[in-house]
Amino acid sequence: MVAAVGMSQVSSSGIKWSFCGTSLERKAAAASKATNVAFAVRAAGYDEELVKTAKTIASPGRGILAIDESNATCGKRLASVGLENNEVNRQAYRQLLCTTPGLGEYISGAIMFEETLYQSTSDGRKMVDCLVEGGIIPGIKVDKGLVPLAGSNDESWCQGLDGLASRTAAYYKQGARFAKWRTVVSIPNGPSELAVTEAAWGLARYAAICQDTGLVPIVEPEVLLDGSHGIDTTLEVAERVWSKVFYFLAENNVLFEGILLKPSMVTPGAECPERATPEQVAEYTLKMLRRRVPPAVPGIMFLSGGQSEVEATLNLNAMNQSPNPWHVSFSYARALQNSVLKTWKGQPENLEAAQKALLVRAKANSLAQLGKYSAEGEAKEAKEGMFVKGYTY
Amino acid sequence: MVGRAMELAAATRSAFLGNGVESCLSPKACRSSFRTPTTTTTPGQIVMTSNFEKTNPYADELKKTAAFISAPGKGILASDESNATTGKRLATVGLDNTVENRQAWRELLYSAPGLGNYISGTIMFDETLFQSSRAGVPFVDILKEQGILPGIKVDTGLQPIDGTDGETATQGLDGLAERCQRYYKQGARFAKWRAVLKVDNEVLPSSTAILENAHGLARYAQICQANGLVPIVEPEVTLGEGDYSIERTAYISEKVNSHVFRLLNEYNVILEGILLKPNMILPGLDVPTPAPEEVARYTVRTMFRSVPGAVPGIHFLSGGMSEEEATLNLQALQAYGPTPWSLTFSYGRALQSSTLKMWAGQEENWQAAQERLVALAKANSDAQLGKYKGPHPSPGGQRILQALRLGGAGK
Numbered sequence: 001m002v003a004a005v006g007m008s009q010v011s012s013s014g015i016k017w018s019f020c021g022t023s024l025e026r027k028a029a030a031a032s033k034a035t036n037v038a039f040a041v042r043a044a045g046y047d048e049e050l051v052k053t054a055k056t057i058a059s060p061g062r063g064i065l066a067i068d069e070s071n072a073t074c075g076k077r078l079a080s081v082g083l084e085n086n087e088v089n090r091q092a093y094r095q096l097l098c099t100t101p102g103l104g105e106y107i108s109g110a111i112m113f114e115e116t117l118y119q120s121t122s123d124g125r126k127m128v129d130c131l132v133e134g135g136i137i138p139g140i141k142v143d144k145g146l147v148p149l150a151g152s153n154d155e156s157w158c159q160g161l162d163g164l165a166s167r168t169a170a171y172y173k174q175g176a177r178f179a180k181w182r183t184v185v186s187i188p189n190g191p192s193e194l195a196v197t198e199a200a201w202g203l204a205r206y207a208a209i210c211q212d213t214g215l216v217p218i219v220e221p222e223v224l225l226d227g228s229h230g231i232d233t234t235l236e237v238a239e240r241v242w243s244k245v246f247y248f249l250a251e252n253n254v255l256f257e258g259i260l261l262k263p264s265m266v267t268p269g270a271e272c273p274e275r276a277t278p279e280q281v282a283e284y285t286l287k288m289l290r291r292r293v294p295p296a297v298p299g300i301m302f303l304s305g306g307q308s309e310v311e312a313t314l315n316l317n318a319m320n321q322s323p324n325p326w327h328v329s330f331s332y333a334r335a336l337q338n339s340v341l342k343t344w345k346g347q348p349e350n351l352e353a354a355q356k357a358l359l360v361r362a363k364a365n366s367l368a369q370l371g372k373y374s375a376e377g378e379a380k381e382a383k384e385g386m387f388v389k390g391y392t393y
Numbered sequence: 394m395v396g397r398a399m400e401l402a403a404a405t406r407s408a409f410l411g412n413g414v415e416s417c418l419s420p421k422a423c424r425s426s427f428r429t430p431t432t433t434t435t436p437g438q439i440v441m442t443s444n445f446e447k448t449n450p451y452a453d454e455l456k457k458t459a460a461f462i463s464a465p466g467k468g469i470l471a472s473d474e475s476n477a478t479t480g481k482r483l484a485t486v487g488l489d490n491t492v493e494n495r496q497a498w499r500e501l502l503y504s505a506p507g508l509g510n511y512i513s514g515t516i517m518f519d520e521t522l523f524q525s526s527r528a529g530v531p532f533v534d535i536l537k538e539q540g541i542l543p544g545i546k547v548d549t550g551l552q553p554i555d556g557t558d559g560e561t562a563t564q565g566l567d568g569l570a571e572r573c574q575r576y577y578k579q580g581a582r583f584a585k586w587r588a589v590l591k592v593d594n595e596v597l598p599s600s601t602a603i604l605e606n607a608h609g610l611a612r613y614a615q616i617c618q619a620n621g622l623v624p625i626v627e628p629e630v631t632l633g634e635g636d637y638s639i640e641r642t643a644y645i646s647e648k649v650n651s652h653v654f655r656l657l658n659e660y661n662v663i664l665e666g667i668l669l670k671p672n673m674i675l676p677g678l679d680v681p682t683p684a685p686e687e688v689a690r691y692t693v694r695t696m697f698r699s700v701p702g703a704v705p706g707i708h709f710l711s712g713g714m715s716e717e718e719a720t721l722n723l724q725a726l727q728a729y730g731p732t733p734w735s736l737t738f739s740y741g742r743a744l745q746s747s748t749l750k751m752w753a754g755q756e757e758n759w760q761a762a763q764e765r766l767v768a769l770a771k772a773n774s775d776a777q778l779g780k781y782k783g784p785h786p787s788p789g790g791q792r793i794l795q796a797l798r799l800g801g802a803g804k
Contacts (some may be wrong), residue, residue, distance in 0.1 A: 091631070094535075126467035236443060239658065240658075241441075242657070243654075243658035244655075246651070246654075246655075247651055247652075247655040250647065250699075251651070256697075256698050257698075287703075289470045289702075290701060290702040291658075291664050291665075291701050291703040292658075292731065293702075294697060294698050294701060295700075295701075295702055296694070296697035297735055308461045323731075325732075349574040375599055
């Protein structure tokens with residue numbers, strides 16, 4: 001369904017646009033009138049590949065393993081099992097995850113931090129090669145983190161646009177085929193119109209630049225779990241945020257068939273006394289998505305954001321009890337890694353057991369994607385919440 | 394702005410936790426109850442969001458009405474031509490533009506036997522909503538008998554936007570709420586407002602025109618919903634002179650829809666309670682008419698890219714397509730299912746053109762004309778279900794073009 005779009009070629013005199021073989025050079029007279037784009041030249045020739053990558057990631061029964069924690073955050077993970085935060089330990093941990101046999105049956109993509117994208121295993125194989133051989137598409141976190149947003153109500157914005165085009169081009173060369181950028185909005189702090197606009201605009205610019213260099217952008221405006229607000233408030237805020245996000249994505253001529261979304265589920269705030277069942281979470285979340293997400297988007301990969309492993313799986317399962325216009329799946333970090341870490345404890349002799357633990361969680365979420373998961377037989381630890389107030393990556 | 398957001402957040406919190414649960418706002422006190430699952434709403438209960446939706450007594454009804462109109466195999470008969478435009482149509486068969494002639498013409502349409510099998514709603518002009526048949530039966534009653542919901546055109550016509558290249562804004566917001574209430578009382582359950590955008594190879598539509606028309610549609614939609622009428626949102630990228638490509642129309646239509654939905658969202662319009670009435674994606678008049686499959690491909694792609702699934706029905710306007718073209722194109726769309734919204738029709742000219750010619754104001758042609766109308770409606774109903782097989786009741790016609798008419802809606 002994607003029509004052939006024009007290719008742009010940069011020549012020494014500037015950019016020439018061509019459409020179906022006919023050159024259209026901007027006339028001087030017309031340029032003085034209005035500056036309208038004649039039609040969208042989207043994704044600079046990568047459009048077919050982007051669509052294919054996005055569809056492959058959004059394939060039935062599969063989701064994303066997020067292992068893109070910054071070094072500082074990875075350090076927290078390692079510390080929880082008594083390990084020092086150094087490159088060797090980070091390599092060992094990521095190696096454990098990336099070389100898990102059979103992982104590709106449940107995992108279609110893995111998001112990495114820059115260090116890991118360029119790392120090799122202890123026996124000299126590139127991490128990206130391990131993933132690709134396992135049938136998993138490598139992805140890369142490209143944002144440069146959250147910083148305070150001046151003029152706001154103590155809110156944040158996400159940095160990373162400077163030099164993004166050359167970074168993404170280099171990542172593509174290294175083997176990455178999709179990217180991720182996480183920005184946040186906070187309900188206890190408003191969110192202010194400024195914060196929402198900045199979050200949406202940053203995502204839109206990032207997405208356009210990624211597509212231009214061949215990476216499928218995962219669009220992630222996380223509505224933080226922090227707060228004591230009810231589920232109705234979360235719904236309202238999520239609708240506001242996604243409305244702006246899609247508007248700005250369209251303004252930036254982003255190809256919707258070549259993106260993936262990473263929303264937070266619509267739940268009550270972490271400190272709200274009124275909790276919600278998985279069915280309610282599903283109902284609210286799907287309502288929000290139906291109201292805001294054009295069906296052209298191939299996949300919606302939810303973040304877990306502090307839910308327990310079982311909670312995250314149950315909620316995903318509830319959302320897949322009837323057909324959706326887009327693939328509804330997962331992009332989980334903590335909700336896939338928690339049990340793995342606890343099993344591994346940093347000990348090489350626990351490697352196999354830890355990898356098995358990863359497969360257990362991955363398979364559970366795969367079943368949830370197909371709407372066939374049951375929580376019977378799940379371990380107690382898997383049900384423990386992982387919410388951390390004011391959590392930073 | 395931030396202070397206001399905080400106010401709203403606080404108000405929502407206290408409204409939600411109202412009755413004596415204030416002590417639980419302290420995080421420590423709540424830690425123990427954090428993990429206890431308690432349900433608030435039962436699954437399947439209406440999920441409210443904005444204050445507008447929460448406090449709107451029509452919210453439920455709007456959604457039901459929109460679902461009814463966009464049901465499978467059904468579409469809309471657009472018969473809301475202003476008196477001035479109706480006059481032009483009547484003139485083509487040699488009839489004067491009188492109240493009686495307009496009344497007779499609409500009576501022919503609304504009382505056509507079996508029309509309700511294929512038509513779920515008909516858009517009317519102000520005069521017609523309050524008219525009766527020549528025997529004195531109110532049109533709204535005739536339609537009710539047929540199982541057809543009355544709708545009402547509420548805009549008051551196009552005006553030029555100064556400083557643009559012939560672009561227009563749509564009027565009608567003043568006093569709209571009162572008019573909606575009056576129309577609802579009379580039996581109307583949906584409304585329509587036509588925004589028009591011109592397109593060319595380079596500069597049209599201007600961002601001015603897009604913003605103006607998107608704003609008008611969003612305000613109109615909200616006011617309608619506040620007063621019980623399902624708004625048909627019609628951002629028509631009009632078929633016009635020129636050699637602009639189908640790709641160009643697709644791109645512009647995406648842009649326009651993006652602006653429209655952004656503003657609908659800003660005004661908290663309940664998307665499950667609207668219907669969209671867009672153009673099919675066609676190139677300029679100087680480009681050879683594309684095959685239905687090509688039109689369908691671009692049209693569905695545009696809809697997939699710009700219309701959230703919450704909208705229950707997309708009712709395409711016929712906008713100059715011949716009667717047969719309108720049916721064939723509608724059928725071709727269905728090959729791209731399943732879709733979250735129904736892809737159906739809201740046709741004026743494509744249901745009325747040959748019907749009018751057959752009647753030509755002659756009593757003896759009355760039945761034949763009605764049969765033509767119903768045959769056309771059935772063809773399009775079949776097409777909506779993907780089941781249309783020829784021959785078409787009105788084959789091989791030419792494009793049925795009409796110039797943009799400026800000025801207020803004629804009396």
